[in-house]
Amino acid sequence: MSFNAFWQPRSLKRLVMIAFILIITPIGFILYKTSDVLEAQLQLSYLQTQNAIEMSQQGSLLERSAEDIVRSANQYQIVQSDTLRERLNEQINAFRNLLAVQTFLTEKNTTLVKFTQILNNIENNPASEFINDLPLMSRELAELNVKEMGVRFSELQENAKLTRNALWIQTGLLIFATLILMLLLSTIISKPIAGLITRIKAIGRREPLPNTPLKGPAEIMQLDEQLQWLDTHLTELEAAKGQFIQHISHELKTPLTTIREGADLLEEQVPGPLNNRQTHVVSLIRNSSLNLQSLIEQLLDYNQLQQSYTLKKDKVNIQKLVMSSLSSLQLLIAEKDLAVTVPESAPIIEVDRSMLQRVVNNLISNAVYYTDKNGQISIGTKTIKDNLIIDVSNSGQPIPEDDTQRIFEPFFQGSKRRTGSMKGTGIGLSIAKEAASAMSGDLTLIENSKGCIVFRLRIPLEPV
Secondary structure (H helix, E strand, O other): OOHHHHHOOOOHHHHHHHHHHHHHHHHHHHHHHHHHHHHHHHHHHHHHHHHHHHHHHHHHHHHHHHHHHHHHHHHHHHHOOHHHHHHHHHHHHHHHHHHHHHHHHHOOHHHHHHHHHHHHHHHHOOOOHHHHHHHHHHHHHHHHHHHHHHHHHHHHHHHHHHHHHHHHHHHHHHHHHHHHHHHHHHHHHHHHHHHHHHHHHHHHHOOOOOOOOOOOOHHHHHHHHHHHHHHHHHHHHHHHHHHHHHHHHHHHHHHHHHHHHHHHHHHOOOOOOOOHHHHHHHHHHHHHHHHHHHHHHHHHHHHHHHOOOOOOEEEEEHHHHHHHHHHOOHHHHHHHOOEEEOOOOOOEEEEEHHHHHHHHHHHHHHHHHHOOOOOEEEEEEEEEOOEEEEEEEEOOOOOOHHHHOOOOOOOOOOOOOOOOOOOOOOOHHHHHHHHHHHOOOEEEEEEEEOOEEEEEEEEOOOEO
16 A cells, blocks of 8 residues: 555545544553553562562661670670580571671672671680670661662652653653644545535535545545536526526516506506496506516526626716616605605716616615605715725614524515515515625625614725
């Protein structure tokens, strides 16, 4: 297996297993290393403790044996008995054995030479003047051995500290290495997943997917292939939907035009006079045909905005464009006795006229239809940092909080119904939103308080 194949395994399950092994291995190593070091320290502590106990016992025996030798020598000087002489020799030999063990444990050969000289003198002459030095030297030897064991225990403690520090350093290095491995492996796993998330978002926004396929485990690559298929399938469905809407809309407009013309002729009583009931029926036919025509035109607009569109920039007088949008609503404005405020002057900018007209028409009509009688509508324009800002506000009750989250969704109609003879389709604000996005701008609801509802259009354009 090559290095690249190792770091880019073909299975997500295998990659997770490799990640687990690589992360658990340093932890297992440090546990094994710690256990091994602790075992060695325990063994050394046990040996040192056992050695100290033996040395303490041997020191006590050596002191008692020295006292026995002095006592037997003094008795022999008084009695001069062969039995006492033999016992003295036996005690000297026993002392030599104890001394040999003591010097073996402490490795003090120079001390053994001194004791040997004294013992030889005592064997040759029990009345030697050096005999009283024997207990004192034995006691000093025991005390010296105790001090030496204390030094060894101190060294053992210091070694334990050094070992502990070394283990901490090794543990820190292994933790750092483990973190590096975790970051590396998480990147290997998360990078293709992030790519999938990007592709899913692109599909949701209906943006083109990247041409380069994702690299990673087989499951990720298979999911990427499915996303590619889904994108292609959705594109085909959208194209078919667009063609169907365009075709059916055009097919409906021809008979609808005939119905409208016939209703207009009847309303004008061109074929002959109508009674009140007939006039009412003709009015219903005309209003319904107007509603249907508005819906068809909005569907065509929405369908056109879903397709690729090349902006056609032109010099547009914003004030004239606003007045044009208001002119088609003058009857309803007069009927509801609305106070409308328009900008006294507005900039002339380069923008796609039809796109901007769609946004402004929908915002103004939305404000007119949802404002109660004797209400107020205000349209303001300003330029902020090379951005054109158009605010359309109207008086009235605020939009319910639940509706604000979905207000720009296609065909969504909130709990607050519009007033007037024409019923809403729930597509106007979504068309305005799409048109704003097509101009690289955005449309937002910036104020939703009692008595004031404000929609803001922002488009990044420089004045001409």
